[in-house]
Amino acid sequence: MPLLHVLSSLLGRASRALGLESIDAFPPGHRYADTRWDKACFDIPSDYRPERIDQAMAEAIANTPSVFAWIEHPTPRMQSALLGVIHARLRRGGTPPNELLAMLIEAYASPRTHEALPGLRAAIAGTSGYDPSMRVAHLAAWLADMPAAFDVIDAQPGR
Incomplete structure (x- = not known):
């Protein structure tokens, strides 16, 4: 029985190293090791480096x-992607993307979520105890007052 366990462990490690498995977290010890996702929604191969993940x-x-x-x-990068979508929808006018704003508020319910924008955690915490729709409305107003930070294109230095 121990031999079967060893072989199974070795096959599992080889499968992960070759990227044949999907992962649901960054490697242990990584800066964002607390970040987890549903493998059914994100097919992230196990051989991806953290930056690529x-x-x-x-x-x-x-x-x-x-x-x-x-x-x-x-x-923060994942949040920035969501904030970019929110910002684009707010710029177009119409109804605010309430469901996306609610997801962002939910993400900040945990102190282990790293802040993507300076003051975002405080803006969300300032509405603690409010009705959920009021929290969303306050966050939409706060983000609408932000400079167009999401219109900036990331560039590599020296290019």
């Missing part, structure tokens, strides 16, 4: 913002 997750959120609900303790 974060990038793939942000791309998925930008394409389908509702998947943000399936992430615990999203990284």
